[in-house]
Amino acid sequence: MEREHYKFSLLPLPYDYSALEPYIDSETIYLHHDRHLKTYVENLNLALQDYPNLKKLTLEELILNQRILPDKIRQNIINNAGGVYNHNLYFQIMGKCSIKEPQGMLKKLILKQYSSMENFKALLKKTALSQFGSGWGWLTVCRSGGLRIISTANQNCPISMNLFPLIPLDVWEHAYYLKYQNRRTDYIDNWFNVINWGIVENHFDTFYKKGKI
Numbered sequence: 571m572e573r574e575h576y577k578f579s580l581l582p583l584p585y586d587y588s589a590l591e592p593y594i595d596s597e598t599i600y601l602h603h604d605r606h607l608k609t610y611v612e613n614l615n616l617a618l619q620d621y622p623n624l625k626k627l628t629l630e631e632l633i634l635n636q637r638i639l640p641d642k643i644r645q646n647i648i649n650n651a652g653g654v655y656n657h658n659l660y661f662q663i664m665g666k667c668s669i670k671e672p673q674g675m676l677k678k679l680i681l682k683q684y685s686s687m688e689n690f691k692a693l694l695k696k697t698a699l700s701q702f703g704s705g706w707g708w709l710t711v712c713r714s715g716g717l718r719i720i721s722t723a724n725q726n727c728p729i730s731m732n733l734f735p736l737i738p739l740d741v742w743e744h745a746y747y748l749k750y751q752n753r754r755t756d757y758i759d760n761w762f763n764v765i766n767w768g769i770v771e772n773h774f775d776t777f778y779k780k781g782k783i
């Protein structure tokens with residue numbers, strides 16, 4: 571996934587549309603993945619089609635090198651490359667998982683910084699709820715290896731802030747509106763049940779293996 575560049579493709583959903591029931595309904599997952607994410611992929615490809623030099627860049631490079639993007643397409647690329655990156659990670663780290671919390675080093679770090687899993691979840695929830703309008707809540711890792719919980723507006727991605735994105739929580743209305751309507755709080759409470767902690771821990775390990783963000 572990381573070395574993928576133009577022409578970007580829609581990554582398949584790594585589970586059935588119904589896999590996250592009853593917490594997230596099949597129709598929401600279908601629309602979110604097959605329509606919303608697909609649109610970000612298509613719009614990113616459209617934005618890049620007349621720029622041969624940019625076609626060689628990966629998603630991460632497009633997000634990190636905003637200064638070299640032509641003014642005419644900069645915001646478009648930020649929105650759509652961020653949209654693809656953020657959603658790829660969001661769908662990847664969800665799934666059916668028998669483990670309800672992390673086990674290894676990640677758990678130690680969470681307990682060290684947030685005292686308990688409950689406090690960690692409460693802070694991520696509060697941060698995501700404080701995001702006015704469309705955006706994301708995140709658990710990220712900073713360069714020093716410490717954890718940081720942040721929110722970002724629209725499709726802004728933590729890698730542009732030198733943070734390694736570990737857990738993305740989509741709080742755009744399209745992520746929950748069909749089932750939860752305006753009850754963003756209920757969506758977030760239920761969403762904690764669909765985090766696949768095994769995948770999150772593998773992803774956390776890649777941060778250390780890469781030795782960089």
Ligand code: MN3
Binds near residue numbers: 606745
């Ligand atoms: Mn979304």
